[in-house]
Amino acid sequence: MKQLFYSLCIIFCYVSCSTNTNQNEPKKIILNTYTGWWVYGEGEHIFKDSETLEEWEVFFINDDKKDMGALYLEVAQMEYVALECTIEASLFQNENKKIVEIANFKITYIEGCGDN
Numbered sequence: 001m002k003q004l005f006y007s008l009c010i011i012f013c014y015v016s017c018s019t020n021t022n023q024n025e026p027k028k029i030i031l032n033t034y035t036g037w038w039v040y041g042e043g044e045h046i047f048k049d050s051e052t053l054e055e056w057e058v059f060f061i062n063d064d065k066k067d068m069g070a071l072y073l074e075v076a077q078m079e080y081v082a083l084e085c086t087i088e089a090s091l092f093q094n095e096n097k098k099i100v101e102i103a104n105f106k107i108t109y110i111e112g113c114g115d116n
Contacts, residue, residue, distance in 0.1 A: 034049055034051075036048050038087075039083070043069065
């Protein structure tokens with residue numbers, strides 16, 4: 001009887017631990033390379049993926065957000081100019097936000113989106 005009780009307790013713990021996932025925790029997608037456009041304006045950095053056209057809020061792993069804003073403005077000369085770039089990043093998504101954590105990036109075209 002004790003063995004049955006202990007077995008049921010172990011099974012119950014295993015099932016509840018394996019199915020108890022928090023819906024609000026972001027789901028992380030592994031580090032990958034993406035191409036798209038980096039847009040900065042009013043203190044917010046956005047990355048728009050060229051394949052899916054989804055927009056992701058940007059966080060820079062190795063750099064300060066304000067420094068990256070200054071770099072963007074130095075390159076683009078104004079806010080809201082799409083800078084075509086390639087990034088190495090991890091994507092996170094939960095019910096409320098889509099976030100990209102950029103480890104490395106390379107600006108490939110300054111005017112972005114094919115504008116001349």
